[in-house]
Amino acid sequence: MKHTDQLWGGILDEVALDVNAQTLTLFVTVTHGQSSVRHELRMFGVNELHFVNAIPSQWDYAEVTELRFERDTVSGPWRFEIVLWSEDASITGLCSSATMDGAEQT
Numbered sequence: 001m002k003h004t005d006q007l008w009g010g011i012l013d014e015v016a017l018d019v020n021a022q023t024l025t026l027f028v029t030v031t032h033g034q035s036s037v038r039h040e041l042r043m044f045g046v047n048e049l050h051f052v053n054a055i056p057s058q059w060d061y062a063e064v065t066e067l068r069f070e071r072d073t074v075s076g077p078w079r080f081e082i083v084l085w086s087e088d089a090s091i092t093g094l095c096s097s098a099t100m101d102g103a104e105q106t
Helices: none
Strands: 010-018 023-032 035-044 048-053 062-071 080-085 088-093 097-100
Touching: 023 097, 035 088
Parallel strands: none
Antiparallel strands: 010 023, 010 062, 023 035, 035 097, 048 088, 062 080, 080 088
C-alpha cells in the first residue's frame, strides 16, 4: 500500500478494535527532528486478527519496525503485518480496505 512505509520506526500510541464495525485503527506517532506527526491507519472489513508476542516483560513503548500490506490474491483481501520491535512480536490479519490519515490506500 502507498505511504505506509513512512510509519516505519514510529511509535504505536493506540490500537482500537471495533468488533461490531469490523475495523482496526492504529495511531502511530512519527518523529522527524523536532517535529512529530500522529497518523491514523484504519483497516476496514477485518475478518482475521492476530497479536503475537514472544518478547519477555512489559515494554515502555511499541515501535513499528515494519509495516507491510499485500493482496492475498488479485482482488482478494489485504494481508497486513505490523512488526513491533522484531519478528518476535507482531499484529497480523486480513482486511478488505484501509485508509491512512483518511486517504484510501491502494
